[in-house]
Amino acid sequence: MSRHEESEDERIESPAPENHVAIGEVIEFARIYNLSHKLDIFRKASLSIQGDALLEDVPPITDHETAAILGETKSKWRQPLLMYLTVVATALGAMGQGWAQTSMNGANLYFPKAFDLDADTPRNNLILGLINSGIYLSNGLLGAWLVAPLNGRLGRRGAVFSATLVSLLANIGGALTQNWQQLLFFRLVLGCALGIISSTLNVFAAECVPAAIRGGLAVSWQMFCAFGIFVGFVANVAVYDFGPNTWRLQLAGPFLSTIPLLTIIYICPESPAWYLKHGNRYDLAFSSLARLRNTELQAAREVYINYLQRPEKVSTHPSYLQQVVQLATIPRIRRATLAAYTVMISQQLCGINIISFYSSTIFADSNFSTFGALVASTVFGFVNFVGAFPAVWTMDTLGRRSLLLLTLPFMAITMLAAGLSFSVPNHNPAHLWLLATMIYLFCAEYSPGMGPVPAAYTAEVFPLSHREIGVSSAVAVTNIWAAALSLTFPALLSTLGSQGAFVLYALLNLIALGLVFFFVPETRLKTLEELDEVFSIPTRRFVAYQVTEYLPWWVRRYVLRRKKVELKPLEGSGVYQELYQDEE
Template sequence: MAQKADELAHAQVANRIEIYEDRNDERGPSQHDRDDDTFEDVVQFAGTFYLSHKLDILKKAALLVQGTILLEEIPTITPQEIEAVRAETDRKWRQPWLMYLAIAASALGAIGQGWAQTSMNGANLSIPTAFGIDANTSRNNLILGFINSAIYLSNGLLGAWLVAPLNRRLGRRGAVFAAAVISLITNVGGALSTTWQQLLFFRLFLGCALGVISSTLSVFAAECAPTAVRGGLAVSWQMFCAFGIFLGFVANVVVYDSGVNSWRLQLAAPFLSTIPLMAVIYICPESPAFYVKYGERYDLAFRSLTRLRNTELQAARDVYLSYLQQPAKTSANASYAQQVKELFTTPRIRRATLAAYTTMLSQQLCGINIIAFYSSTIFLDADFSTFGALLASVAFGFVNFIGAFPAIWTMDTLGRRSLLLLTLPFMALTMFAAGLAYRIPKDNSAHFILLASMIYLFCAEYSPGMGPVPMVYSAEVFPLSHREIGTSSSVAVASIWATVLSLTFPQILSTLGSQGAFTLYAILNVVALVLVFLFVPETKKKTLEELDAVFSMGTRKFMKYQITEYLPWWFKRYVLRQAKAELTSMENMGDYHELEQDNDSI
């Protein structure tokens, strides 16, 4: 039933757009004296959704959506409106302050996530002794692994799955505010723990809160940002998560000499980012897409967009385009269990699920979170002093933050997929080279230089690609009806794999040694490269609604295209240096734009 409803919905969207194309063909784009009959659908839209008082601006928006008339020829359009529309291409970063405030909310949430993550990095040097689990036994290694992975474990098993119901009940802003309160309490509670069981309890609840914050804010940023800069602005999550990691490392050094309770200060410090987050998210307008999904309140969506765009015309265009492209409500009112089921049964959504999950899995396979959690331990194992290990970790955090800046400009130019394919091979090489450092005697300065430089270089390669892409990608590839559950389940995949890797790393380190551990993760980077190549389509410069076309091609056909068309072209172009090598575009393949809804189409 859901598949038939999807087909009907897409037909309705196509019919709406065809009406405008037919009318334009009949009357000609130069005729300006259009009356209400010409804009029958616009009038109906305005009347149905309480926007009749904005009918004039909606008529101009409808002509802008058509794109078959020169911008200057749109009746009653003002010079300010013309300039604002053109600036979307010429000066795309000129956005209202509330747009940037929405991104600031995402940044603050990311800082809290990164800081909470690396607070354990420094605390790892003191917690084993404080809780009597410092003996090198399998039991103690497992306990320490559970404490380190607790925020990922609870996020993957519970926190990520609370996103959809909390968003439905509280809205994007309300869900973030509530989760920020829990984050504040659990950060302080963990610092006051007197046993490792209490610390584990608070870290588990902290993970649930961080899961809601990360998934919701990623969706919130993607839904608020204009298409031209959505990727660049959404990069703020990873960039400021890296900044939070850096702050965490700095805080670890600052309180290093505070005595036996220094770990308490390290664990409590991340609460400092949650207070401004609660203030900023309270001021921000609600996501326009949230109003559309729950109740079809296009009037409220328009009100939000007027605060997030430079002119009312741009807001009217975006809300009307959302109306034209939004499928009829097929799954918005479906049960939670039905929505989860459709992630894997509805072909268009299933392909998005596979692609999003692949990016999230690849992020964990590359090994970055192992370094983020255990960098101080790794440097200590390389015969650094305790203070030296903490300082080396600070440098790691700084490189991670600075390295994310290129993604702001490249996310919407090179594209999501291209960034991953460009960086993963070099990440594998640097991880392997870091392992080779352990073949050099520790008393040789080359050991320190090679290990530190390769870890920092790995981080610099990770930051503009595998760092920001998975969250940006997962927040945009799902249709509105499944956006929360799709994004949050993707985060759950990343969290579960982060848990597995965090739990196993102490034992891997003990069994394989440092060189073996780095070599293993070098191989896993190659695995990630293959997965991205086969299962992750490009999404740059597509509206959230236009991504239906991207995921119209069956997975088998996409894989075949990559292996039989793209790979031979790449080899000819960049290995054989054949400048005239031509690549057949997927858009030229017959079924690219035709949504395949049959269950047999994978």
């Protein structure tokens, strides 16, 4: 949903001379969309977004309503409990995904022996790669593509509830399997469910949270995915000595996060934007948003601004396949797709999911004991979780793009150093300490940048008309890449060795840096509707600007230390109709 941002001098627009016409439009809006019983609220809303009078001079807005509107910038974190409950739902979904990853991390030390897959053969490496990549593979090939139809039929809440129930059953089913084929089946089912949960919850949060704190709260996905990874590692350590059933307990653990999610998602209101997309139900959108904001006036302002900003178009409903095609054929959407796919692919290129899945194996191969490998991985999970906290503040101050450009070079350096640590003999304690330290530093650099940015960025860049299909397709892309990397990593370790694998991922971090630099625009503090202007800029023009303006400015500013050098801004057309131009 959009929101109106007040200027720093706390002034808003005053009634225009032809205000009676504007009020007439409000009355007509209220009549058409079954909001006549809230006409007074919407009249206040229309008055509060006009002209340049002081807010307190616009009657009949109360002092409480005035304070709430001004507090949108001054006290932006003061929000209703129910709004934060939507964030808790997102956090629980993220926690379940992170825990599902690390449950397999610990189980990798046990289940191969139980299913006679512990011999280092090409067949066994392929099977282990399939099982480890199963949740990514099914997510990318099927789960993510079910998001749009399920959201359309069941709503955001219904889709999450159904997928969470499937996730609960898949976690338990995986723990009860009797052969590797059954385990692979349940991991594939779990991946489909997690794909629906992750895509839907990220969109759900982006649509419910005010723009001023959307970036900070969007970090909750990565933060609690990292927390789930940490909890999973703790659980792995807690049950590491339970005999032949250890891996079963580890795989069953993530079902614990699904139970509270089933309850909370039922309590949360439906996304206001979903009501607007499916039938222009402004009345239901207002009712939902009123529960997510401090006052009804704030909800009315957002709903009415959204109504005013939506372009007049013939009401058409493209088919699912047409929407998929339009991701590449409509320029404004194509640019958002390119940017979203870039950040998602870059997240996989950096190598974090390989460490999440195989850190226990990597530490064990470096002469850590089984218990020591699990403890070392637990520390990795803790660093991953704590490192995400700075992004709560920096996401909306430094910005999404800036966080990636700042952290990726250091991630490449620490990944390279981790690889070079294998040059030190295994029996030398320096090898163990250097490897662990570099992995932890890599994780600390990943957590505030490449960790939270992709999910937050992808959830906000697409217009409402293509939001579900855009986000789900981006999630599909990242999961297909994750599946490919996880599937090939055992063979990569066998071929290149640990050192070669780490050096390769150091180079991939540099490739990710280049992709972000050329194809990812900044979206900081933009409402979901204002992003239309960001993506009105043709790709060729954006790339040329990075090379001819931004890069020279950066060198003069930070290398040559010329403090007063100014950067020429890159501006879009500001006209929505021009977003559909054919220029690239």
